[in-house]
Amino acid sequence: MNKHKTKFLLRLEEMIGKGSLFTAEQDMAPHLQDQRGRYKGNACAVVFPSSTEQVAEIVRLCQQEKVSIVPQGGNTSLVGGSVPDESGNSLILSLKRMNHIRSIDADNFTLTAEAGCILQDIQQTAADCDRLFPLSLGAEGSCQIGGNLSSNAGGVQVLRYGNARELVLGLEVVLADGRVWNGLRRLRKDNTGYDLKQLFLGSEGTLGIITAAVLKLYARPREIVTALVAVPSPTAAVRLLARLRAASGESVTSFELICQRGLEFAERHLEGCQLPLDAPSPWYVLVELFGGRADRSLHETLEESFGECLEEGLLSDAVIAGSETQRNKLWRLREGIVEAQKFEGASIKHDVSVPVSEVPAFIEQGAEAVMAMIEGARPVPFGHVGDGNIHFNITQPAGMDSAAFLARWEEVNAGIHDLVVSMGGSISAEHGIGQLKRTENMRFKSEVEIDLMRKMKSALDPTNLLNPGKVI
Incomplete structure (x- = not known):
C-alpha cells in the first residue's frame, strides 16, 4: 500500500x-x-x-x-x-449503519427513514401504527430503502401504488461536493419550483447519495383476497385484468402472470410448490385485491367476476385462498419460479416493460425470436403484467452447455430489446441500468436524452466522483 x-x-x-x-x-x-x-x-x-x-x-x-x-x-x-x-x-x-426510523406521523401518513433501513423493517414499523408501506419485492428482507429509491424499485404492488419514486415526498441527499440538501418535506403539495428529489430517485447513486427519505404510507387493508386463476392465454389475462379492475373499483393490487413451464419448474424442484387446481393450464394469473372493509365484499366480487369470465372463456378454473396459509402457498408458486430456474441450467434474463395491451404480442413474438436464435431454448416469461413489466427469462436448452448458452447473452438481449423498443417499451422496467445495460441504454436513447443526462451528471458531479461507470 x-x-x-x-x-x-x-x-x-x-x-x-x-x-x-x-x-x-x-x-x-x-x-x-x-x-x-x-x-x-x-x-x-x-x-x-x-x-x-x-x-x-x-x-x-x-x-x-x-x-x-x-x-x-x-x-x-x-x-x-x-x-x-x-x-x-x-x-x-x-449505508447499512444508517438504519434508524427518524419519525412516523400516522395522521399525515408519512414515515421518515434513513437510507440503511431494511425494507421489511419499514413495512413492519408502518404496520405497527396501523399503516401500510406498499413497496414489496423478493429481496425485502435484505434490501435497503436507499437502494430501493436510488434504483426506483418496482415489485408486486406497482399496479395500485406505483414505483418507488411515487412513494416519496422528500429526500435528504449528500451532493458530490459534500453539501447536504435537506429536502425532507412531508408535504403532498409544494409547488415552489423544480422537484429536485426526482433527480436523485432512480439515478443509482450517480448524482448524489440518498441518506434519508420521507415515505408515503397508506391505510392498511382490512380484506385481502388472493386467487390463482388458470387462463388460456396472455390475451385472456389482460382482458381479465380490465374486468377485475372495473368490477372491484380499482382494488386490484397485484396481477402476476405465470407460464406453465415456470410453474412446472417450481413443482419439480421446490418443496411446498404444488398446483392447487384440477388440471394444468398453459397460463396462470396470481391476482390479489386489497379492500377497506372486512366484510368479504371483495371475495364476493371476485367470485362473481370469475363466474362471468368462466362463461366467456377468459378462464378455465380458479382457486381463492381461504386462509393466510393458503395465500402464502399461492405466492410461493409465483416466487418459486425464479429460484426453480436455477435447477434447470443457465438463464438469459430480461427485465422489460411494454404497454399492458402489448404484453400478449410481445410474449408471442419474443418467444418466436428466441427459439429461432437458439434451437430448443425454453422461454419462461412471468411477472407484473398489471403494469406491463415482464421478466422474459430464457432457460438453456436441455443438454446444452451452460457456457455456450450464456455466450449468446448479448445477441439474445439485443433481439429482445429491439422488439421491446419497437413496441414502445423499456429495456429496464424495475432493475435499473447499472453496468449491465449501460451500453444498451445508450443505443436506444435519443441524442437529446443522452445530452440532457450528461449535462445533469456534469452539473451535479463534474469530477465523476459518484458511482462512475454506471447508468451513463
Whole structure:
C-alpha cells in the first residue's frame, strides 16, 4: 500500500472511528460482488458511516483526494449497480449503519427513514401504527430503502401504488461536493419550483447519495383476497385484468402472470410448490385485491367476476385462498419460479416493460425470436403484467452447455430489446441500468436524452466522483 493511500485511510478512520472501516480482503469480499456473481470488482476500503454528517465528511475527503465513491445498500442489485470496477481505486460507502426510523406521523401518513433501513423493517414499523408501506419485492428482507429509491424499485404492488419514486415526498441527499440538501418535506403539495428529489430517485447513486427519505404510507387493508386463476392465454389475462379492475373499483393490487413451464419448474424442484387446481393450464394469473372493509365484499366480487369470465372463456378454473396459509402457498408458486430456474441450467434474463395491451404480442413474438436464435431454448416469461413489466427469462436448452448458452447473452438481449423498443417499451422496467445495460441504454436513447443526462451528471458531479461507470 502506498503512502498516499495509507494516509487517506488513516484520515477516514479518524473521521468515523475504528471498526467502521474494512480494508482486509476477507472483510471486503461480500461487498465486491453482486448476488448473481456476474460482476466482481475491487476497492481500497469499505466504509460504514453512521450519520449524514459523516457521509458528507467522507465525500468531501474523497473529493479532495480524487477517490471515487460507490454507494451501497443491501447489494441486491441485479445489474451490477453497487459493485465497483476492478481498479481498486474506489471507496465503497455502505449505508447499512444508517438504519434508524427518524419519525412516523400516522395522521399525515408519512414515515421518515434513513437510507440503511431494511425494507421489511419499514413495512413492519408502518404496520405497527396501523399503516401500510406498499413497496414489496423478493429481496425485502435484505434490501435497503436507499437502494430501493436510488434504483426506483418496482415489485408486486406497482399496479395500485406505483414505483418507488411515487412513494416519496422528500429526500435528504449528500451532493458530490459534500453539501447536504435537506429536502425532507412531508408535504403532498409544494409547488415552489423544480422537484429536485426526482433527480436523485432512480439515478443509482450517480448524482448524489440518498441518506434519508420521507415515505408515503397508506391505510392498511382490512380484506385481502388472493386467487390463482388458470387462463388460456396472455390475451385472456389482460382482458381479465380490465374486468377485475372495473368490477372491484380499482382494488386490484397485484396481477402476476405465470407460464406453465415456470410453474412446472417450481413443482419439480421446490418443496411446498404444488398446483392447487384440477388440471394444468398453459397460463396462470396470481391476482390479489386489497379492500377497506372486512366484510368479504371483495371475495364476493371476485367470485362473481370469475363466474362471468368462466362463461366467456377468459378462464378455465380458479382457486381463492381461504386462509393466510393458503395465500402464502399461492405466492410461493409465483416466487418459486425464479429460484426453480436455477435447477434447470443457465438463464438469459430480461427485465422489460411494454404497454399492458402489448404484453400478449410481445410474449408471442419474443418467444418466436428466441427459439429461432437458439434451437430448443425454453422461454419462461412471468411477472407484473398489471403494469406491463415482464421478466422474459430464457432457460438453456436441455443438454446444452451452460457456457455456450450464456455466450449468446448479448445477441439474445439485443433481439429482445429491439422488439421491446419497437413496441414502445423499456429495456429496464424495475432493475435499473447499472453496468449491465449501460451500453444498451445508450443505443436506444435519443441524442437529446443522452445530452440532457450528461449535462445533469456534469452539473451535479463534474469530477465523476459518484458511482462512475454506471447508468451513463
